[in-house]
Amino acid sequence: xxxxxxxxxxxxxxxxxxxxxxxxxxxxxxxxxxxxxxxxxxxxxxxxxxxxxxxxxxxxxxxxxxxxxxxxxxxxxxxxxxxxxxxxxxxxxxxxxxxxxxxxxxxxxxxxxxxxxxxxxxxxxxxxxxxxxxxxxxxxxxxxxxxxxxxxxxxxxxxxxxxxxxxxxxxxxxxxxxxxxxxxxxxxxxxxxxxxxxx
Amino acid sequence: xxxxxxxxxxxxxxxxxxxxxxxxxxxxxxxxxxxxxxxxxxxxxxxxxxxxxxxxxxxxxxxxxxxxxxxxxxxxxxxxxxxxxxxxxxxxxxxxxxxxxxxxxxxxxxxxxxxxxxxxxxxxxxxxxxxxxxxxxxxxxxxxxxxxxxxxxxxxxxxxxxx
Numbered sequence: 001x002x003x004x005x006x007x008x009x010x011x012x013x014x015x016x017x018x019x020x021x022x023x024x025x026x027x028x029x030x031x032x033x034x035x036x037x038x039x040x041x042x043x044x045x046x047x048x049x050x051x052x053x054x055x056x057x058x059x060x061x062x063x064x065x066x067x068x069x070x071x072x073x074x075x076x077x078x079x080x081x082x083x084x085x086x087x088x089x090x091x092x093x094x095x096x097x098x099x100x101x102x103x104x105x106x107x108x109x110x111x112x113x114x115x116x117x118x119x120x121x122x123x124x125x126x127x128x129x130x131x132x133x134x135x136x137x138x139x140x141x142x143x144x145x146x147x148x149x150x151x152x153x154x155x156x157x158x159x160x161x162x163x164x165x166x167x168x169x170x171x172x173x174x175x176x177x178x179x180x181x182x183x184x185x186x187x188x189x190x191x192x193x194x195x196x197x198x199x
Numbered sequence: 200x201x202x203x204x205x206x207x208x209x210x211x212x213x214x215x216x217x218x219x220x221x222x223x224x225x226x227x228x229x230x231x232x233x234x235x236x237x238x239x240x241x242x243x244x245x246x247x248x249x250x251x252x253x254x255x256x257x258x259x260x261x262x263x264x265x266x267x268x269x270x271x272x273x274x275x276x277x278x279x280x281x282x283x284x285x286x287x288x289x290x291x292x293x294x295x296x297x298x299x300x301x302x303x304x305x306x307x308x309x310x311x312x313x314x315x316x317x318x319x320x321x322x323x324x325x326x327x328x329x330x331x332x333x334x335x336x337x338x339x340x341x342x343x344x345x346x347x348x349x350x351x352x353x354x355x356x357x358x359x360x361x362x
Contacts, residue, residue: 015271063271
């Protein structure tokens with residue numbers, strides 16, 4: 001199953017009445033959507049409210065989602081429209097021609113802009129998360145670090161990674177999993193502390 | 200093992216036979232749902248995506264409790280991937296076999312042999328039968344023709360009368 005197919009499966013389950021399936025999609029895309037919304041609605045608290053509203057709108061409109069486009073592409077448009085409507089309702093200026101309008105959802109990758117709109121406390125927490133992940137990566141054995149880098153950053157399939165690393169696909173699967181677990185292990189204390197702070 | 204399966208599922212690399220059970224467990228077990236979120240966070244950080252202090256998941260979940268449950272009518276799933284091409288190939292093959300069978304049935308046996316690639320010298324001599332002589336014979340034995348599977352009607356009244 002491809003990433004898109006996993007999303008489609010979760011969408012179908014949500015369309016059949018399973019709200020938890022939609023919750024998995026929220027967990028997956030909340031940071032990406034919030035970053036998008038944050039580019040239009042600069043205030044961090046407002047951006048989070050608008051992100052939540054966009055997810056609720058998406059849920060309400062889910063029965064109309066046919067799967068012709070990727071779920072995130074569809075969610076991206078809802079996010080942009082929700083943010084613009086929010087600005088109009090607030091009597092604030094809506095950017096007439098934004099970079100957001102000109103981008104396609106799949107290639108929306110700039111991570112620095114949301115940091116600009118974070119509060120100092122949130123910015124500190126974000127930086128700590130990044131530092132922990134980066135430090136965990138550096139501490140990984142070489143074969144684990146290479147495997148997860150090829151997967152998460154280069155976007156290669158397990159088969160391609162197996163060819164590059166000259167090992168069986170099962171080994172690639174195990175290495176990527178162990179890398180994620182090692183990073184998550186070091187991240188959990190921070191996430192637990194910040195849980196009440198909306199992580 | 201479940202976590203490793205979850206990791207593979209995220210990457211679209213889980214054995215398809217394990218996917219339905221994994222998706223179900225992921226939703227039912229809070230621990231797996233938490234790990235799903237953590238793994239995605241790690242991926243987002245590594246790709247330098249937005250890593251702001253965003254966690255609207257719980258807020259959305261609470262808001263959804265007040266929402267009426269979405270119940271979209273089931274759509275028939277479009278046949279895609281290898282299954283689609285197998286279906287197309289099967290349809291083409293069926294048409295080809297039907298056409299070939301009908302053509303064989305319609306072409307006189309003498310013509311069929313003539314169209315073979317066997318050298319003419321190796322072809323056994325076919326006795327020449329004039330059409331006028333053959334017609335009553337064919338009419339009398341049409342039930343043995345390759346088309347006998349189809350219901351046929353004999354319009355040659357004189358032939359029927361002469362039986």
